[in-house]
Amino acid sequence: MTPAAFQQSILAWFACRGRKDLPWQQNTTPYRVWLSEIMLQQTQVTTVIPYFQAFIEKFPTLDSLAVAHIDEVLPYWSGLGYYARARNLHKSAQIIYQQQRFPDTLEELMALSGIGQSTAGAILSIAFHKSHPILDGNVKRVLTRYKGITGWSGDTQVTKQLWAISAELTPIERCADYTQAIMDLGATVCTRSKPSCTVCPIASHCVALSMGIVAQLPTPKPKKTLPVKQRVFLLLRNYDQQLFLEKRPPTGIWGGLWSLPEFDSIEAAQDWCLSKNMAINSQQLLPTSRHTFSHYHLDYTPLVIQTNSPTNFVMEANQSLWYNAGQQLGLAAPIKQLLQQHIKTENKND
């Protein structure tokens, strides 16, 4: 499909099916387009409508917003979230007010706080009828599927590719209608889940649809690679087959729960035993396991040490104890599992 055919299909669809009665589509001014674009960032149209109406009623012009105190503005954003958007809007309104001219170039708009390339493109296209591509979330989704682009859109190469596609497809004429149309197509037809491909005007040339990969696109953000911490968990067993446990500090991971002494290395665990005058009568290293927290993986290697020395070293009250099988204690799941496994193995070996 040529860019011209693509534009025609989108514009024809918009003429019959597109939304043309949204409050910011009436009485279009740069200020109203700008306000709507900022409100629509990360927020759905239905949520934005009442906020837009209340805001525009209170601050009908850019000048009225610029001369207001920020404390007057913020209540009109209350509940919409991402409050930096309101602060940036207000700050930029004051700058424009001082300049006494609404910026009408990409560079000038992008120099203002909170206006990125896509918002600037939308303002220029819709309010000034100057052809500029946009790439908001809805447009990204349409283009990604239409062209079958794989890879996370936050990746620089993918972003570059999408901007190039958007630029190629944006018409010089009727850029205002086209910009509204493609945003609307993404919001109402090519939706995140269950897109309505059967009524989509570009379905016959959609790569994702023809390849049956619509649900896989856009490629989700890759999961963060978590750092890995390595620890040795000491299973110190005394002559009575009890295991030594320590209470963890009240805050942090497993705060206030009973746990095994943890060390950076096998040597550190052995040194600790010797510092408590506990001879190491036998020792065994068990296979390493992984427990994943939200911000790191914990790879722990249990070290079983049998000591037959007297275990009457001074213990801080309620901070450590010798654990008997079946004793009811607050234990983190991996520790509980480890103790149970160890006790089971020991019973089998008896």
Ligand code: SF4
């Ligand atoms: S055919 Fe479906 S997946 Fe492709 S652009 Fe249209 S709605 Fe989106």
